[in-house]
Amino acid sequence: MKYLLPTLLIFALSFTAYSQNQPLRTEEYCEIEVEWVFGSPLCHIRVDYGQLPHRGLINSVDKLRDPVSRRPLEFNSPIDALNYMNDEGWELVQAYSRDSCDTRYVMRRSLIKSAFYEDAPR
Secondary structure, eight states: OTTHHHHHHHHHHHHHOOOOOOOOOOEEEEEEEEEEOTTSSOEEEEEEOSOOOOTTTHHHHSBOBOTTTOOBOOBSSHHHHHHHHHHTTOEEEEEEEEETTEEEEEEEEESSOOHHHHHSOO
16 A cells, blocks of 8 residues: 555656657847938848737837837947847848848857857957
8 A cells, every 4th residue: 555655656757758859949049120311321131030910019029129128229330230139149140132222141150159168258
């Protein structure tokens, strides 16, 4: 009798246990699109991390924003935006054009931190 209760408990717990491991993500990807500010030489970038689109608010929600003021970041050119993303750890994978004035950039960054980069001074 004293072995019956622990055996039943282990048997019951085996139904709730999840034994499969999730694959470890090593990289993440994003796509950026440059949007020129009307009447200004500055541009904003819209970043797609693979999130669901926001109906009706896609232009205002997906813009890259300043973490403090929450205002959209402004860049002098698409190369300035790419340099900013590179400073944030993103690496350019591919650039492609949908038409003559719409260029999009696919970028990636590693999710695994190297000991070399953690010890390096900034």
